[in-house]
Amino acid sequence: MTTRVPTPLPTRDLHPASEADAPWWRDAVIYQIYPRSWADAAGDGVGDLAGITSRLTYLRDLGVDAVWLSPFYRSPQNDAGYDVSDHRDVDPAFGTLADADALIARAHELDLRVIVDLVPNHTSWEHEWFREALAAEPGGPERDRYMFRDGRGEDGELPPTDWLSNFGGGAWTRITEPDGSPGQWYLHLFDPSQPDLNWQNPEVRAHFEGILRFWLDRGVDGFRVDVAHGLVKKEGLPDYDRHPGGLLEVTHEAPYWDQDGVHEIYRGWRELLDSYGTPERIMCAEAWVAPADRLARYVRPDEYHQAFNFDFLETPWLAEPLRAVIAQSLAENDAVGAPATWVLSNHDVLRHASRFGLPQGAARPNGIGAGDPQPDAELGLRRARAATTLMLALPGSAYVYQGEELGLPEHTSLPDAVRQDPTWLRTGGLERGRDGCRVPMPWTKGARALGFNTTGAAWLPQPQSYADLAVDVQTGVEGSTLELYRSLLALRRLRGLGRGALAEVESLGEDVLGYVVTAPDGERTLVLVNLSDTPVELPEDATVLVASDDLDGRKVPTDTAVWATLG
Structure with a gap:
């Protein structure tokens, strides 16, 4: 078929x-x-x-x-x-x-x-600003460049929110204050070595x-x-x-x-x-x-x-x-x-x-x-x-x-x-x-x-x-x-595909994608992608420009894409 x-x-x-x-x-x-x-x-x-x-x-x-x-x-x-x-x-x-x-x-x-x-x-925790923040007192301008907050719990031992890091674990790390006491927490949506900046500052x-x-x-x-x-x-x-x-x-x-x-x-x-x-x-x-x-x-x-x-x-x-x-x-x-x-x-x-x-x-x-x-x-x-x-x-x-x-x-x-x-x-x-x-x-x-x-x-x-x-x-x-890739990039530029108008080809079946790209100069390119398990035959007026893999004559096999001229 x-x-x-x-x-x-x-x-x-x-x-x-x-x-x-x-x-x-x-x-x-x-x-x-x-x-x-x-x-x-x-x-x-x-x-x-x-x-x-x-x-x-x-x-x-x-x-x-x-x-x-x-x-x-x-x-x-x-x-x-x-x-x-x-x-x-x-x-x-x-x-x-x-x-x-x-x-x-x-x-x-x-x-x-x-x-x-x-x-x-965020910055690195080795950024000059973050080092200044660690050495500063809570509430100072140095810490306001980052997202420092007091912890929750009786002694501030719990993180300020329940947020989690994108790299795993919690999104807050507690610091030791300059006097050696347990201190504030800073936010890091990623690694603890990447403290988040305060963009309200x-x-x-x-x-x-x-x-x-x-x-x-x-x-x-x-x-x-x-x-x-x-x-x-x-x-x-x-x-x-x-x-x-x-x-x-x-x-x-x-x-x-x-x-x-x-x-x-x-x-x-x-x-x-x-x-x-x-x-x-x-x-x-x-x-x-x-x-x-x-x-x-x-x-x-x-x-x-x-x-x-x-x-x-x-x-x-x-x-x-x-x-x-x-x-x-x-x-x-x-x-x-x-x-x-x-x-x-x-x-x-x-x-x-x-x-x-x-x-x-x-x-x-x-x-x-x-x-x-x-x-x-x-x-x-x-x-x-x-x-x-x-x-x-x-x-x-x-x-x-x-x-x-x-x-x-x-x-x-x-x-x-x-x-x-x-x-x-x-x-x-x-x-x-x-x-x-x-x-x-x-x-x-x-x-x-x-x-x-x-x-x-x-x-x-x-x-x-x-x-x-x-x-x-x-x-x-x-x-x-x-x-x-070299062929695709050269043809893309030559035929103005990136600046073209795009129309979807209908009636190809649910597993076949078809598009016509019309460049600003009017040149048309057919783009056909076969995701079905049966071949797709190109129209008689189509001339193949490039294909992602070998074709069977004018038939486009499964998992193959083609660019072709029309008319």
Whole structure:
């Protein structure tokens, strides 16, 4: 049995085309680099800024528009750099400010924009401010920069609220006062080494405006903002008798997530960024927020430019949920005049080449270990290639996580002894955590550390499977995942897919997705994704441009996606 695509195509409009001269960020493809795992010039086992600079031509040749760098700031590295002790300096593990300047300059020479991470919800406990707070008296201005509170109970021995940390355990830690007595408690929605800032304090707001200017003046093109939905806590800090469920507890009913007060902060930041003129400097929100209309509030015209579409990332490889999330995402973003921002993988979730190899519809695990149920690697990669082919056809912007263009799977047999994620440590091993998606890149098969450096040192070991997925193995090889990405990115730009109008093809059956993208110049591209268990035959007037896997003549097999011209 074969499904045939009807001609002429019955469609319904989902999204209008962007203006042909729309700003760069509305359809940009941005590549995330996890600095400690990209390239290690120093040879100490930890990637660095000089290593990134040495490999930027790879990204130009891949065809992306910009690079986003996860934190490289000065930090004790208790949470892989998301515990920042100084936002205006580079951690020695990654290099120097001069290295950062050289990276930005080289990227711009290659027509790549540079987005850097900003971590405003908390600092490191080694930050100068927090040390001052520990040395100060209760109620002093030093403590008001953070969320210090007296404990409950007869002697203050109980935490101020019942809130739990996203990394396991309680969200409050009690300090010892300068005189040696048991003292106040401070809030940390993450690790105890990451005390939350008090965003009601004007000094905190001025401090981060200064950080924004510091990096804008050095030439960066924008910021990805960590935990953008968490800066403001509900007045009075009421109890919340539910586990936060990590960042995925997205309801604004939680007194620490998605409070309305965050939007005032971001309107001020947008005004600051706009003052730098053209080309526009941008902000992208890491905001785990639902439903979609709540997320759309972050990308209103005077706030963020982009916000990651985590609903799309979390959608299983099932046609109806995918169809629904695409339609809803576009509708809610169109309502505020913003592009959708698509993403399938990042440094906090299972790589989608492994995620799609697990039973679909079940809860996504937070990491996989050797003793856990293992993904079907072949099935997962096939679906991942199809999912990316779908994602890069959709109008709006998109983010690509380092190594996904190689089809890298999660490291699912990582020895527990080498795990470093605070989630693993604070849950007593109940959750494996995120180390498996953060393993160093494979550049050269047969080389030490697969070309990550020349010494063979690596902060996390690479799985054996990475050797056959290395860059040199896939470069120029027809059908490789790397060449698929290169083709998709080149065609996306050539055919104006990111700025196109989108219409859904109807009458294909519940397990087949079909879309027509009409570029601003009128050129039409058919996007077909077959999630059914029977082949789908392309219409006679369709000419295949690219397919995620081999076709059977004009038939699209299961778990395969195709772009084709029409007419």
